[in-house]
Amino acid sequence: MTTPAPTAASAAQKPLAICMRGVVKTFGGVVANRDASLDVATGEIHALVGENGAGKSTLMRVLAGLYAPDAGSVEVNGRDVTGWKTTEAISAGVGMVHQHFMLVPTLTVAENVVLGVEPQNGLRVDLHRAAIEVESLCRKCGLHVDPHAKVADLSVGEAQRVEILKTLYRGAKILILDEPTAVLSPPEVQELWTVLRALRDDGGTVVLITHKLDEVIAVSDHITVMRAGTTVSRFPTQGVTPREIARAMVGRDVALHLEAVGAVDTPVDSATADTSANASAAPTAAPALRITGLQVVSDRGLAAVNDLSFDIRPGEIFGIAGVEGNGQTELLEAIAGLRTVRSGRIELGGQAFGTLSVRERADRGLSHIPEDRHRRGLVLDYSIADNLILGRQHHFGTRGKLDHAAIDANAKEQIGRFDIRPPMPALPARALSGGNQQKIVIAREMGRSFSVLLAAQPTRGVDVGAIEFIHAQLRAARDAGKGILLISADLTEVLALSDRIAVMYGGRFATVLPRAACSAELLGPFMTGAAA
Numbered sequence: 034m035t036t037p038a039p040t041a042a043s044a045a046q047k048p049l050a051i052c053m054r055g056v057v058k059t060f061g062g063v064v065a066n067r068d069a070s071l072d073v074a075t076g077e078i079h080a081l082v083g084e085n086g087a088g089k090s091t092l093m094r095v096l097a098g099l100y101a102p103d104a105g106s107v108e109v110n111g112r113d114v115t116g117w118k119t120t121e122a123i124s125a126g127v128g129m130v131h132q133h134f135m136l137v138p139t140l141t142v143a144e145n146v147v148l149g150v151e152p153q154n155g156l157r158v159d160l161h162r163a164a165i166e167v168e169s170l171c172r173k174c175g176l177h178v179d180p181h182a183k184v185a186d187l188s189v190g191e192a193q194r195v196e197i198l199k200t201l202y203r204g205a206k207i208l209i210l211d212e213p214t215a216v217l218s219p220p221e222v223q224e225l226w227t228v229l230r231a232l233r234d235d236g237g238t239v240v241l242i243t244h245k246l247d248e249v250i251a252v253s254d255h256i257t258v259m260r261a262g263t264t265v266s267r268f269p270t271q272g273v274t275p276r277e278i279a280r281a282m283v284g285r286d287v288a289l290h291l292e293a294v295g296a297v298d299t300p301v302d303s304a305t306a307d308t309s310a311n312a313s314a315a316p317t318a319a320p321a322l323r324i325t326g327l328q329v330v331s332d333r334g335l336a337a338v339n340d341l342s343f344d345i346r347p348g349e350i351f352g353i354a355g356v357e358g359n360g361q362t363e364l365l366e367a368i369a370g371l372r373t374v375r376s377g378r379i380e381l382g383g384q385a386f387g388t389l390s391v392r393e394r395a396d397r398g399l400s401h402i403p404e405d406r407h408r409r410g411l412v413l414d415y416s417i418a419d420n421l422i423l424g425r426q427h428h429f430g431t432r433g434k435l436d437h438a439a440i441d442a443n444a445k446e447q448i449g450r451f452d453i454r455p456p457m458p459a460l461p462a463r464a465l466s467g468g469n470q471q472k473i474v475i476a477r478e479m480g481r482s483f484s485v486l487l488a489a490q491p492t493r494g495v496d497v498g499a500i501e502f503i504h505a506q507l508r509a510a511r512d513a514g515k516g517i518l519l520i521s522a523d524l525t526e527v528l529a530l531s532d533r534i535a536v537m538y539g540g541r542f543a544t545v546l547p548r549a550a551c552s553a554e555l556l557g558p559f560m561t562g563a564a565a
């Protein structure tokens with residue numbers, strides 16, 4: 034594969050919607066972009082890929098007017114817009130959907146979409162008109178969501194749609210999406226592709242940041258690869274394999290978990306699927322984790338986990354697949370001690386948790402990688418070193434006095450072992466790229482002794498090299514006899530790692546199968562409730 038340096042001439046024949054040249058952006062001592070370039074033709078879907086911390090989000094924030102570059106130039110539709118403000122970018126039709134949603138949960142969908150540009154009726158905001166306009170926009174672009182629903186009540190997939198609607202309502206013709214599928218289920222991803230293709234066919238331009246290389250192949254027309262802040266190659270998508278893209282990103286061959294899924298055994302007929310969690314081979318050792326008759330309610334007071342019972346054996350990865358919002362979050366939070374249990378029993382190594390606190394559960398050997406690293410996993414203003422001991426401070430000091438030498442030594446060890454970049458223990462977590470923030474959580478939870486690990490979306494937002502590493506860590510932990518409960522919206526990940534797989538639907542397991550009996554085709558109908 035040839036990967037020529039980006040030049041205007043090498044771009045498609047169509048006029049360039051985006052032309053960025055020699056962009057430099059530094060934050061204190063950290064260089065996020067150095068001599069970065071990007072050519073995107075009008076009316077194409079362009080994938081921007083690269084390892085965690087390669088500088089993709091920063092480059093797109095420069096384009097969207099969130100950051101002014103230290104050097105370099107930015108042109109949009111042939112106009113020099115270097116250093117413009119977000120308001121100017123929005124009025125010029127450039128909209129960005131960020132990795133972490135920026136919606137107001139207490140407002141309705143329509144109120145969020147029109148926020149800041151509300152239709153007026155005299156001096157008053159016309160919410161009735163807003164709802165009608167949002168409804169008609171939904172119909173026009175095929176993004177279905179109820180304009181009157183409260184954002185707090187939406188699934189992540191629906192919230193994602195609202196973010197896109199927000200940018201389209203402001204007239205975006207250049208849409209930047211930063212890892213939009215990290216939280217979407219497979220059908221929601223397909224729906225998003227339909228929307229993006231329709232946008233492109235309508236003359237719109239899309240820049241898509243994603244770590245999922247199968248998505249790059251499925252939907253993009255061209256690919257730009259960034260490494261260490263700079264652009265290293267740009268090429269058409271047609272004819273390229275995920276392996277080639279991964280090599281361009283990382284500079285070496287990477288074992289892709291997608292390919293691991295190729296080792297699927299013959300699937301069984303859904304009629305033979307068992308819905309009891311003990312459907313696999315006969316258990317040998319006592320369970321690492323035992324859940325009996327668990328009932329948990331959601332924030333809205335509804336039954337989220339509905340009389341669930343299952344065991345996880347030592348040395349087993351038990352994967353839960355399913356569309357988000359079917360009780361997975363509440364299940365993990367209940368086990369971790371973050372949510373009250375209405376009834377039922379949780380036992381670790383034969384001992385009931387009862388009302389033990391989060392810290393006491395951790396001290397008994399429970400580790401937890403939460404699904405939302407910002408809400409549950411990190412304190413963004415704390416340093417990397419402090420985040421690496423979060424919840425375990427009592428192990429790093431005596432009589433309320435912290436042992437800073439031990440904290441620093443721990444940080445250095447974990448930063449090295451989990452390749453957290455930049456390797457600066459004193460840096461606040463906020464200053465790290467999304468993937469490197471995730472590595473802090475993984476390092477804290479897996480870099481200590483534990484017997485059961487709750488791993489929710491463990492590779493959300495991390496690059497192919499890091500996925501390979503995290504998957505190897507999870508397999509090694511399993512091989513060392515740990516019990517692992519894996520929850521992932523990424524079905525390929527569940528298939529690649531699990532020994533047994535349950536599909537969760539409506540707070541129950543719609544099926545539980547040994548891995549050898551599973552395939553994406555078989556599990557799909559259980560995920561939508563069609564086969565439950």
Ligand SMILES: Nc1ncnc2c1ncn2[C@@H]1O[C@H](COP(=O)(O)OP(=O)(O)OP(=O)(O)O)[C@@H](O)[C@H]1O
Nearest residue numbers: 060065085086087088089090091464465466467468
């Ligand atoms: N506000 C900031 N303050 C300090 N450093 C920052 C800031 N934003 C980004 N950086 C640093 O710039 C580098 C590039 O980050 P960026 O978020 O652009 O990478 P990325 O390619 O989008 O990564 P990911 O795939 O993990 O999201 C990283 O080393 C990051 O730590």
